[in-house]
Amino acid sequence: xxxxxxxxxxxxxxxxxxxxxxxxxxxxxxxxxxxxxxxxxxxxxxxxxxxxxxxxxxxxxxxxxxxxxxxxxxxxxxxxxxxxxxxxxxxxxxxxxxxxxxxxxxxxxxxxxxxxxxxxxxxxxxxxxxxxxxxxxxxxxxxxxxxxxxxxxxxxxxxxxxxxxxxxxxxxxxxxxxxxxxxxxxxxxxxxxxxxxxxxxxxxxxxxxxxxxxxxxxxxxxxxxxxxxxxxxxxxxxxxxxxxxxxxxxxxxxxxxxxxxxxxxxxxxxxxxxxxxx
Numbered sequence: 001x002x003x004x005x006x007x008x009x010x011x012x013x014x015x016x017x018x019x020x021x022x023x024x025x026x027x028x029x030x031x032x033x034x035x036x037x038x039x040x041x042x043x044x045x046x047x048x049x050x051x052x053x054x055x056x057x058x059x060x061x062x063x064x065x066x067x068x069x070x071x072x073x074x075x076x077x078x079x080x081x082x083x084x085x086x087x088x089x090x091x092x093x094x095x096x097x098x099x100x101x102x103x104x105x106x107x108x109x110x111x112x113x114x115x116x117x118x119x120x121x122x123x124x125x126x127x128x129x130x131x132x133x134x135x136x137x138x139x140x141x142x143x144x145x146x147x148x149x150x151x152x153x154x155x156x157x158x159x160x161x162x163x164x165x166x167x168x169x170x171x172x173x174x175x176x177x178x179x180x181x182x183x184x185x186x187x188x189x190x191x192x193x194x195x196x197x198x199x200x201x202x203x204x205x206x207x208x209x210x211x212x213x214x215x216x217x218x219x220x221x222x223x224x225x226x227x228x229x230x231x232x233x234x235x236x237x238x239x240x241x242x243x244x245x246x247x248x249x250x251x252x253x254x255x256x257x258x259x260x261x262x263x264x265x266x267x268x269x270x271x272x273x274x275x276x277x278x
């Protein structure tokens with residue numbers, strides 16, 4: 001009996017290793033279609049005022065950390081239903097302004113704030129597991145579309161950029177409801193941006209590793225296993241890639257979709273730019 005259990009464990013472990021290796025090989029061979037331009041034009045004013053949505057979540061917390069630590073960002077607005085240690089720390093330091101907000105289909109009360117926002121890092125979202133289709137559509141389509149509509153009613157002169165984390169597998173023609181709806185949201189906000197100063201970007205990321213405050217040994221193990229295939233990025237790096245793309249105002253057009261390797265490349269470009277400015 002013990003020998004049978006050992007064989008099952010061995011085969012299970014081998015199967016797991018082969019599965020991870022397969023994902024990594026696939027990611028290494030297929031991801032990364034966009035290369036950051038060398039010596040790109042950088043607009044130093046493109047990220048002066050940043051707004052972060054979903055800042056209390058595991059992804060949004062990393063986006064917020066990137067915005068707070070970015071020297072080019074003067075002010076960070078956080079729109080949220082509840083606070084977090086990082087939000088409170090940013091408020092105490094004077095860089096973050098927190099706006100308690102309940103109805104994410106109506107942003108009229110934030111009109112004056114939206115007039116000064118240059119860059120939006122949208123990490124607001126929820127898993128589709130156990131959620132009905134209507135609620136999922138409300139969160140992932142209605143919320144961002146209502147936001148962009150209100151933002152453009154307050155400001156339309158660029159540079160403006162809207163960065164949304166939609167996730168790997170997003171596909172407006174996909175079989176799954178969640179994939180179609182996230183793809184529809186990408187298209188709708190991009191259509192709204194046509195003809196004005198706003199550029200929209202969809203980040204079809206794989207595993208976004210939370211900040212160290214929200215990570216554990218299991219998460220770090222997953223990061224280690226998936227890194228060879230460009231299938232993992234930290235939330236802070238994802239935020240840095242967004243800030244880098246915003247600053248490169250002449251590089252990527254509206255409705256650019258980035259995979260995980262693309263985001264990693266722009267995060268590295270951001271880090272290199274920060275080092276060169278020290």
